[in-house]
Amino acid sequence: MIKVFIIDDHEMIIQGIKSLLEDDTEIHWTGSAKTPADLWRHLKSNKPDILLMDINLPETNGIELCSKLSELYPDIRVIGLSSSDQPSIIKKMMKNGAKAYLLKDASKHELITAIKKVMKGEAYVNYTVSEILKHNKPERSLPVLTRREKEVLELIADGLTNTEIAEKLFLNVTTIDSHRKNMITKFDVKNTAALIKLAVSEKLI
Amino acid sequence: MIKVFIIDDHEMIIQGIKSLLEDDTEIHWTGSAKTPADLWRHLKSNKPDILLMDINLPETNGIELCSKLSELYPDIRVIGLSSSDQPSIIKKMMKNGAKAYLLKDASKHELITAIKKVMKGEAYVNYTVSEILKHNKPERSLPVLTRREKEVLELIADGLTNTEIAEKLFLNVTTIDSHRKNMITKFDVKNTAALIKLAVSEKLI
DNA sequence: TTTAAATTCCCCTTTTTAGGGGAGCCCGTT
DNA sequence: AACGGGCTCCCCTAAAAAGGGGAATTTAAA
Incomplete structure (x- = not known):
């Protein structure tokens, strides 16, 4: 048995x-x-x-x-x-x-x-x-968010602008902008809206 | 039976x-x-x-x-x-x-x-x-998306701009802009990013 | 039938993103 | 010590979105 x-x-x-x-x-x-x-x-x-x-x-x-x-x-x-x-x-x-x-x-x-x-x-x-x-051999595994990127992405998803995020994290606006652009590039999406959709539906944030 | x-x-x-x-x-x-x-x-x-x-x-x-x-x-x-x-x-x-x-x-x-x-x-x-x-009695029930709004929102979430959506739906750009603004207002969010997050997580789209 | 909601279109200005670069610093791995 | 990735900061311009109005037509509901 x-x-x-x-x-x-x-x-x-x-x-x-x-x-x-x-x-x-x-x-x-x-x-x-x-x-x-x-x-x-x-x-x-x-x-x-x-x-x-x-x-x-x-x-x-x-x-x-x-x-x-x-x-x-x-x-x-x-x-x-x-x-x-x-x-x-x-x-x-x-x-x-x-x-x-x-x-x-x-x-x-x-x-x-x-x-x-x-x-x-x-x-x-x-x-x-x-x-x-x-x-899945040519694995389209999703890019991984770094710690900072995730932090920034969550704030973007909460509706903050680059400027507001920069103030919150004590960083320069251009830094936040870089992170945003990086994420858009690495996830191969057209803009922030598509990025957020992907992130939420894939439970990245 | x-x-x-x-x-x-x-x-x-x-x-x-x-x-x-x-x-x-x-x-x-x-x-x-x-x-x-x-x-x-x-x-x-x-x-x-x-x-x-x-x-x-x-x-x-x-x-x-x-x-x-x-x-x-x-x-x-x-x-x-x-x-x-x-x-x-x-x-x-x-x-x-x-x-x-x-x-x-x-x-x-x-x-x-x-x-x-x-x-x-x-x-x-x-x-x-x-x-x-x-x-859940003190329910903060979410506003309802109209048919058109849902249509537009889905396209926004896919990364299309107002102009692209307008072309796709044979409408004027200002119309799409109105819909976007309306949704931002009715859902009481700050911008498109927050709108998409809400919509995806609440399974509105 | 009247009314409210949905849908469509228009004006204006300012702010924010997108897209293209480049560059220096820190840190962990090789 | 050299390399790469992550993180930071900077330049530029063009495109898009936000924020503030207003208004006409359709459509569905009361």
């Missing part, structure tokens, strides 16, 4: 996956957790073979949790689970010890296949995910 | 909810859709009593879909479903004809209760949601 445990903050998904796995005779459901604290508590008395882990956990993020887990319990195989198909996140998860990665639109069949494959020691990535990773 | 249909882009949640409802003798699962197009197709031949609707649908947003649905099929009762607990979104859903609202961390029991209550004509909001709505 493959002992499976799940951590996800959404009760609906926990119960959903539980019933998806119930039919299978090889899989044994050992429980679920909604928070990392719950998880640690359960692991003391009950070590699963496989841990299904939602990445979008509130508070702690799945990536850190994943690496901590593979330190403390290297035998537990982690399968990442998320609704987002952000390549960067998936990559980070795989680097931090996840053996497989599924999107939440994966089917029952796919879920079970993934669990069994991982149990055999194989890796598993669903088609969509592998496509994402593949197409 | 209560006929229940679901629209959600995540296969896992569809299948999860399906198996949550399977046991119940009063509830009959009539199918699922992953896109609005799928939904419309199904509805032609098969009208459910209750539609479980995920708000965070890609492409179309659940709020518009909801209002369109209550126009075309006023008999179908919509239960909103989402992982986000943003008061503004929940309120909009309720305004647009949703009879109930559940978070994805709702339990099996809660889901079934909600379905049955809504079927009886009662409204249902889970505790968390009602708390959210309550604490």
